[in-house]
Amino acid sequence: MYWNERAVSGATHALTDDDIAAGQSGVTVAWNYIAEAGDGVIPVSYTVTSKSADKPVRRSFDTQVQV
Structure with a gap:
């Protein structure tokens, strides 16, 4: 995951069958x-x-997020 082009440490996720179904x-x-x-x-x-x-x-x- 990248926030403002910076890699976010620890922001990882292994997709599950539930994620895919959702x-x-x-x-x-x-x-x-x-x-x-x-x-x-x-x-x-x-x-x-x-x-x-x-x-x-x-x-x-990129997805533009308003903060």
């Missing part, structure tokens, strides 16, 4: 990342990887 998942962003970026519109994105080393990493498009 069509959504979530992670928590520590307050220090939010405070450091300040108020305004903040770009947020994430990467998707596979347990298999031969699969590429994919990064999402």
Whole structure:
């Protein structure tokens, strides 16, 4: 997960069958990342990887979050 283009330490999540069925998942962003970026519109994105080393990493498009 990236908050304002900065990788958020510890903001990882392994998808479960329930996440996939629900069509959504979530992670928590520590307050220090939010405070450091300040108020305004903040770009947020994430990467998707596979347990298999031969699969590429994919990064999402930015979602603009109003803080």
